[in-house]
Amino acid sequence: MFCANDICALGAIRAITEKSLRVPEDIAVIGIDNIEMAEYSKPLLTTIDINKRELGEWGVKILLDKIKTKRKTQVRVTMQFQMIVRESCGTYVKRRILQKGEESKK
Numbered sequence: 001m002f003c004a005n006d007i008c009a010l011g012a013i014r015a016i017t018e019k020s021l022r023v024p025e026d027i028a029v030i031g032i033d034n035i036e037m038a039e040y041s042k043p044l045l046t047t048i049d050i051n052k053r054e055l056g057e058w059g060v061k062i063l064l065d066k067i068k069t070k071r072k073t074q075v076r077v078t079m080q081f082q083m084i085v086r087e088s089c090g091t092y093v094k095r096r097i098l099q100k101g102e103e104s105k106k
Helices: 006-018 052-069 091-105
Strands: 030-032 046-050 081-084
Touching: 006 030
Parallel strands: 030 046
Antiparallel strands: 046 081
16 A cells, blocks of 8 residues: 555554554555654554655745746656665565575575
């Protein structure tokens, strides 16, 4: 489940667990914005980290340009992001199991 932001993702995790389902075993959850609580949730929240400062700068720049030029066309901005893989997406758990399995073979 891709959520609009980390707060929604944390709420989704709570709702999922209240229905006796498990994250990530039954439903994987990913948020967007990498808030501090994502590092402390249970399970740890996988999130997409976006440069909030750059996002804000683009927003102001576009808004000022629209006010100045009265342009009504849409503007598309592409930004870099980083996916922070933690427990809630499932691949983190699988990776840890594989690492433990590889260690036991040594």
